[in-house]
Amino acid sequence: MESARRVDLGDTRNDVARATVTRRAQDRPDGQQVVLWIPVSIGCGVGLYFALPGEPSWALSLLALAGAAVFAAVARRWPISRTSGFLALALVVGFVAADFRTDVVGAPVIAKRTGPVLVDGTVAVVEDNGRGGRITLSNLASPDIGGSIMPARIRVTLRSGALPPPGARVQVRAILMPPPAPVAPGAFDFARQVWFKQIGGVGFALGPATPIGSDESGLAVRLATLRKTLVTRIRSALPGSDGAIAAALMTGDRGAIPAVDLTALRDSGLAHLLAISGLHVGLVAGLIFFAVRLFLAAIPPIALRWPIKKWSALAALAAAFAYLWLTGATIPTQRAFVMTAIVLGAIVVDRRAVSMRLVAIAATIVLLTRPESLLGASFQMSFAAVIALIAAYEAAAPTFARWRQRSGWIDRALLYLAGVSFTTIIAGFATMPFAAYHFNQIALYGLAANALAVPITALWIMPAALVAYLLMPLGLEGLALVPMGWGIDAVRSIAHTVAGWPGATLSVPSGPPWGLVVIVSGGLWLCLERGRTCLLGLAVIAIGAAAPLTLTPPLILADGQGRYVAVRLGDGYSVSRTARSFTAKMWLRRAGQATAPRWPKAGETSADGRLTCGATGCFLDTDAGRVLISDDAETIAQHCDDVMLVVSREPVRQRCAARVIDRFDVWRHGAHAVWIKNGQPIVRTAHQARGARPWVETTPRQRPWRP
Numbered sequence: 001m002e003s004a005r006r007v008d009l010g011d012t013r014n015d016v017a018r019a020t021v022t023r024r025a026q027d028r029p030d031g032q033q034v035v036l037w038i039p040v041s042i043g044c045g046v047g048l049y050f051a052l053p054g055e056p057s058w059a060l061s062l063l064a065l066a067g068a069a070v071f072a073a074v075a076r077r078w079p080i081s082r083t084s085g086f087l088a089l090a091l092v093v094g095f096v097a098a099d100f101r102t103d104v105v106g107a108p109v110i111a112k113r114t115g116p117v118l119v120d121g122t123v124a125v126v127e128d129n130g131r132g133g134r135i136t137l138s139n140l141a142s143p144d145i146g147g148s149i150m151p152a153r154i155r156v157t158l159r160s161g162a163l164p165p166p167g168a169r170v171q172v173r174a175i176l177m178p179p180p181a182p183v184a185p186g187a188f189d190f191a192r193q194v195w196f197k198q199i200g201g202v203g204f205a206l207g208p209a210t211p212i213g214s215d216e217s218g219l220a221v222r223l224a225t226l227r228k229t230l231v232t233r234i235r236s237a238l239p240g241s242d243g244a245i246a247a248a249l250m251t252g253d254r255g256a257i258p259a260v261d262l263t264a265l266r267d268s269g270l271a272h273l274l275a276i277s278g279l280h281v282g283l284v285a286g287l288i289f290f291a292v293r294l295f296l297a298a299i300p301p302i303a304l305r306w307p308i309k310k311w312s313a314l315a316a317l318a319a320a321f322a323y324l325w326l327t328g329a330t331i332p333t334q335r336a337f338v339m340t341a342i343v344l345g346a347i348v349v350d351r352r353a354v355s356m357r358l359v360a361i362a363a364t365i366v367l368l369t370r371p372e373s374l375l376g377a378s379f380q381m382s383f384a385a386v387i388a389l390i391a392a393y394e395a396a397a398p399t400f401a402r403w404r405q406r407s408g409w410i411d412r413a414l415l416y417l418a419g420v421s422f423t424t425i426i427a428g429f430a431t432m433p434f435a436a437y438h439f440n441q442i443a444l445y446g447l448a449a450n451a452l453a454v455p456i457t458a459l460w461i462m463p464a465a466l467v468a469y470l471l472m473p474l475g476l477e478g479l480a481l482v483p484m485g486w487g488i489d490a491v492r493s494i495a496h497t498v499a500g501w502p503g504a505t506l507s508v509p510s511g512p513p514w515g516l517v518v519i520v521s522g523g524l525w526l527c528l529e530r531g532r533t534c535l536l537g538l539a540v541i542a543i544g545a546a547a548p549l550t551l552t553p554p555l556i557l558a559d560g561q562g563r564y565v566a567v568r569l570g571d572g573y574s575v576s577r578t579a580r581s582f583t584a585k586m587w588l589r590r591a592g593q594a595t596a597p598r599w600p601k602a603g604e605t606s607a608d609g610r611l612t613c614g615a616t617g618c619f620l621d622t623d624a625g626r627v628l629i630s631d632d633a634e635t636i637a638q639h640c641d642d643v644m645l646v647v648s649r650e651p652v653r654q655r656c657a658a659r660v661i662d663r664f665d666v667w668r669h670g671a672h673a674v675w676i677k678n679g680q681p682i683v684r685t686a687h688q689a690r691g692a693r694p695w696v697e698t699t700p701r702q703r704p705w706r707p
Helices: 004-026 031-051 058-076 078-105 190-195 219-237 239-251 259-267 277-297 300-305 308-326 331-349 355-369 372-375 377-404 409-441 446-474 478-499 513-526 532-547 580-591 633-639 665-670 686-690
Strands: 115-130 134-142 153-158 168-177 199-205 210-214 442-444 505-507 556-558 564-570 573-575 611-613 616-620 624-628 645-647 658-661 672-678 680-685
Touching: 031 355, 031 372, 031 513, 078 355, 115 153, 115 219, 115 259, 115 308, 134 168, 134 680, 153 168, 190 199, 190 372, 199 219, 199 331, 199 409, 219 239, 219 308, 219 446, 219 478, 239 259, 239 446, 239 478, 259 442, 259 478, 277 308, 277 331, 331 355, 331 377, 331 686, 355 372, 355 377, 372 377, 377 513, 409 442, 409 446, 409 513, 409 633, 446 478, 478 616, 513 532, 556 645, 573 580, 658 680, 665 672, 665 686, 680 686
Parallel strands: 153 199, 624 645, 645 658
Antiparallel strands: 115 134, 115 168, 134 153, 168 199, 168 210, 442 505, 556 564, 556 672, 564 573, 611 616, 616 624, 672 680
């Protein structure tokens, strides 16, 4: 009896031990989990490349790649180190991919303001905003610009004349400038963005673009021409704002949407409806799939003998691919298409697709082909929303399954509304950190707006758009576009109503980049990790969310053109000259300010008593000393030895005991930000924050092949 009891107890302990090992094995990342972390490692490598202060040597990059490959090959022999080897190799691959992409797209950049110059070019991109527009020219030729500094592309704003069609060869007289630098250290770098589009100059035309021929060869030009034709036909059948939004949904051209509607959509949390993403691509593919399958099922000889489900999947894949290129193949559209293609491909080969793996594959493809997209809000918000939704629905699947067993139509309607609300809440929280970081704004009533607008978009607007596509060859698209306009008008009304509610948006100041990185790390751990340890991601997210509290805003800002100065007073930044300029608006937005206190006039003092202005300049009183803001040489000469800092929009030629920031400084180093610490001015410039990168230089780099 005693021995039997000992055997029973021993078996019980063995069962408990086996159960513990099994549970730990389930919690430990398996092969599938490692696959999910590979694009994360690739993204870390891409981010590391863009965070460098200068360009790495190709020799070092290739040496690191070879070393990582050897480490991964050796480490795969031991299960403990296998994961580390794969992830280390993925990180280096991401780094090299970003480095290679930067070199491949390298093209000359105009060094300084030039013009008027006469430029001939082929129209590659046309952006119609309803009040003129912009054109991007390629294949440039100019008697006024030297061949060694001729950009590959330029972007020109047209203030008069008709917009030329894509593929047209035009001549334009324009003022050209280098792509603008950030308005403040650490702000959005437009020059880096257009570097990867090979745009080496921007400016405005002094007259209309004169056609001098055509160059309609090339797939890109043909697609642009087709897109322009579709836009024209859509707006002709559906004029006004509804037509502009319809054109955005069907072609990706958002230029003609009125600013008041864009603002309402953004403030109500509905701006994502204009971004061609998973909602739109999924609806197009799904509608085609079910329509083709229903049509083929109605023909018994075909339905009984042939795999109509696979044929329907191929038809849906072709429709999604066409929609991808018709709408401009943006990052969210690329991600959505890759995921849709994998799902449809799984149907064709009789396999089941794993949702989170779809996201991993899509992210890997996008990061390796366009690494620079990692830095954009579009990539970040798109993937954040999808990852969070998949993880949330996997966790909530049992609950929704129990609710779905109820058969009443009221229960199903409530379940649909619950699903829309759940989706909106999860996507809203997932994208909120990125909206705050990039746009300094959070829409507080997005749940209410999306609960009303998303069903209209999914059940009315997008099906009507698909019918309009099908009717266009017959010239009957108006039959579908007019009803589509009814749905768009309803969505616009919802957007304006919600945006008009008190406190619809919350303005937040810019946070440090490391805070966003910490939030992303916590979010990925929360969504991708298994077991209870995933909850540690919430603590990491909280740490990242508190990052803005560690920042001290600059006391003084000076723009890179020597035009504007901003001073942080008791009630926020006050901007010299005008607060309606683009630079001033960006400063205020980054500070989380809706409005700016008025800059004192001559003989006036600011409300907090710190900024006093006279006829020839202003004095700012700080705890460490006084700051002189003046453009008058005599005033500067009189006081530059009595103050600790002089800020001037004009060159300061005399010697001063004070630290000087003048026109020469901002021309050389870009926008300046000033803090007062330990009684001394601490200055940081935009070029310091950007580093010695190709998009900061005036000509393409020539890197030596040396370590």
